[in-house]
Amino acid sequence: MTRPHYIPNHIPDPSYVRILDTTLRDGEQSPGAAMTPRQKLDIARQLWKLGVDVIEAGFPCSSESDFKAVKMISEEVGNCVGVDGYVPVIIGVARCNERDIQTAWDAIKHAKRPRISTFIATSPIHMEHKLKKSKEEVLEIACRMVSFARSLGCDDVQFVPEDAARSEKEYLYEIIGEVIKAGATTVDIPDTVGITMPWEFGKLIADIKANTPAIHNVVISTHCHNDLGLAVANTIEGARAGARQLEVTINGIGERAGNASLEEVEEYTGMHLQPHKALVGANAFVHESGIHQDGWLKHKATYEIIPPESIGIERSSGTGIVLGKLSGRQALRKRLQELGYQLKDDEVASVFLHFKAMADKKKRVSDADLIALVSNEVTKAESIWKLGDLQVICGTQGLSTATVKLISTDGSEHIACSVGSGSVDSAFKAVNLIVKILKDVCCLIYFRISLLELSRKIEPVKLVEYSVTIVTEGVDEIATAHVVIRKENNHDSTEQNVHPTFSGTEAGKDVVISSVGAYIAAINKMLGSN
Numbered sequence: 001m002t003r004p005h006y007i008p009n010h011i012p013d014p015s016y017v018r019i020l021d022t023t024l025r026d027g028e029q030s031p032g033a034a035m036t037p038r039q040k041l042d043i044a045r046q047l048w049k050l051g052v053d054v055i056e057a058g059f060p061c062s063s064e065s066d067f068k069a070v071k072m073i074s075e076e077v078g079n080c081v082g083v084d085g086y087v088p089v090i091i092g093v094a095r096c097n098e099r100d101i102q103t104a105w106d107a108i109k110h111a112k113r114p115r116i117s118t119f120i121a122t123s124p125i126h127m128e129h130k131l132k133k134s135k136e137e138v139l140e141i142a143c144r145m146v147s148f149a150r151s152l153g154c155d156d157v158q159f160v161p162e163d164a165a166r167s168e169k170e171y172l173y174e175i176i177g178e179v180i181k182a183g184a185t186t187v188d189i190p191d192t193v194g195i196t197m198p199w200e201f202g203k204l205i206a207d208i209k210a211n212t213p214a215i216h217n218v219v220i221s222t223h224c225h226n227d228l229g230l231a232v233a234n235t236i237e238g239a240r241a242g243a244r245q246l247e248v249t250i251n252g253i254g255e256r257a258g259n260a261s262l263e264e265v266e267e268y269t270g271m272h273l274q275p276h277k278a279l280v281g282a283n284a285f286v287h288e289s290g291i292h293q294d295g296w297l298k299h300k301a302t303y304e305i306i307p308p309e310s311i312g313i314e315r316s317s318g319t320g321i322v323l324g325k326l327s328g329r330q331a332l333r334k335r336l337q338e339l340g341y342q343l344k345d346d347e348v349a350s351v352f353l354h355f356k357a358m359a360d361k362k363k364r365v366s367d368a369d370l371i372a373l374v375s376n377e378v379t380k381a382e383s384i385w386k387l388g389d390l391q392v393i394c395g396t397q398g399l400s401t402a403t404v405k406l407i408s409t410d411g412s413e414h415i416a417c418s419v420g421s422g423s424v425d426s427a428f429k430a431v432n433l434i435v436k437i438l439k440d441v442c443c444l445i446y447f448r449i450s451l452l453e454l455s456r457k458i459e460p461v462k463l464v465e466y467s468v469t470i471v472t473e474g475v476d477e478i479a480t481a482h483v484v485i486r487k488e489n490n491h492d493s494t495e496q497n498v499h500p501t502f503s504g505t506e507a508g509k510d511v512v513i514s515s516v517g518a519y520i521a522a523i524n525k526m527l528g529s530n
């Protein structure tokens with residue numbers, strides 16, 4: 001059978017059912033499933049080979065790497081013509097705000113059939129607790145944002161009333177009718193928390209079809225979650241009731257217990273208990289993406305249909321959310337509070353930027369990583385020395401050598417070179433040389449302090465403790481270095497306890513750079529302590 005061409009607002013063959021695969025978006029919301037842009041592109045190529053009609057490529061506003069992934073997929077897979085002449089639709093997902101929508105459009109616009117999918121929650125619990133908006137406000141935002149998406153030149157706009165299954169039906173008919181007037185070409189009806197029975201979900205689709213003005217002009221889609229193990233059954237009932245686009249993921253992965261599975265038919269057999277197994281899987285009550293985490297932190301029932309405790313699953317503090325590349329500020333702030341950090345808004349915003357950059361490189365950001373990030377960020381303002389450049393030579397022949405360039409607060413650059421027993425040792429010694437030389441010649445004037453005061457501040461340094469933790473497996477993971485130093489006064493080298501210690505922590509991809517960063521952070525704290 002040849003596929004009918006996809007033309008927004010025109011349904012040439014009402015019996016044709018399109019498959020939308022959201023492995024790259026909702027699938028990635030599965031805890032631990034973060035993918036690199038290159039991996040996403042590979043998966044998109046496979047989805048195209050499978051003949052998937054619509055590829056939901058990601059959430060471009062969520063991170064630079066997701067923007068890059070969606071853009072690469074749009075430019076390549078979004079222009080691939082299949083044997084039947086079909087070119088897949090490529091979706092970029094966006095919240096109902098101009099920034100998300102503009103970013104999504106920038107990422108997808110080079111695809112032959114780009115589609116923006118914009119969502120906003122319509123259930124009473126989400127509107128009240130998560131969005132803190134009235135029905136009227138949500139209706140107005142939804143219409144305005146669909147029009148905005150169309151105004152960018154995007155002629156295919158999907159609207160998603162998030163948590164539709166728990167929304168008041170009359171309100172659903174109204175908002176869907178209004179967004180169709182505003183230019184929506186597909187309406188996706190999600191059972192966001194996977195709460196419905198198959199007959200209820202089928203009836204929901206049938207009711208929307210029967211009661212929504214102008215619905216015959218658009219495609220109705222299903223998006224079913226598997227919290228009760230019914231995602232596939234509900235999807236099939238949705239299709240029987242008239243839905244003509246079905247949203248699925250490879251292996252049924254997705255937020256919490258996952259989505260309807262692309263390959264699953266009716267039977268479920270499995271030797272292993274997969275993490276996204278309904279109710280009892282390790283991820284069934286774990287929230288990965290920022291918008292879910294934010295809602296869950298404000299009110300648990302926004303994204304959980306039952307409390308896990310009610311079925312005997314205990315949740316200790318610190319669980320329920322995992323921090324990764326899809327997390328937002330609210331979740332980050334909460335975890336930092338649990339770790340004992342009360343940061344101001346601008347500090348959270350600054351840590352968030354570094355957090356996102358780190359999360360793009362690794363699947364999970366651990367507590368140790370967070371502590372390192374905060375330590376770097378909060379002490380940054382007091383930095384007297386910054387690492388400019390670092391070069392090390394090491395090998396089996398001994399004589400490791402390091403060349404270090406440090407930049408002081410006045411912008412002047414200082415270079416020193418030292419040998420040592422290893423890369424880190426030689427690099428620390430080179431740092432010491434810069435600090436000590438400056439003390440001896442007393443040539444640096446910073447912070448308008450006197451020469452006497454200066455020489456007191458930069459007394460030689462004694463390394464008390466040094467450790468490196470590679471938190472996850474693999475040589476390309478993040479190394480968190482921790483250094484503790486003590487001021488050594490040449491004139492008074494007696495009791496240790498008269499000299500306080502100073503610690504520094506830094507995380508990064510390279511062990512030596514992280515170590516030197518941590519060492520300099522500790523020196524900065526020491527210099528700033530008097």
Ligand SMILES: CC(=O)SCCNC(=O)CCNC(=O)[C@H](O)C(C)(C)COP(=O)(O)OP(=O)(O)OC[C@H]1O[C@@H](n2cnc3c(N)ncnc32)[C@H](O)[C@@H]1OP(=O)(O)O
Nearest residue numbers: 062095096119120130131289290291294326327328329330
């Ligand atoms: C049902 C679903 O699957 S929804 C899709 C889930 N996917 C994701 O969350 C993608 C990954 N997310 C992220 O990277 C981040 O959450 C971001 C970049 C999108 C946002 O990060 P932040 O700006 O730090 O916000 P954070 O995630 O902490 O909170 C979400 C905010 O968006 C608001 N919001 C949630 N949904 C919507 C929506 N559809 N339209 C507009 N605003 C929304 C929330 O009310 C909250 O606002 P507040 O901080 O003013 O209370």
Ligand SMILES: CC(C)C(=O)C(=O)O
Nearest residue numbers: 119160162163190192
């Ligand atoms: C954003 C929408 C489609 C979603 O993932 C959901 O409601 O589950």
Ligand SMILES: [Mg+2]
Nearest residue numbers: 026192223255
């Ligand atoms: Mg979903």
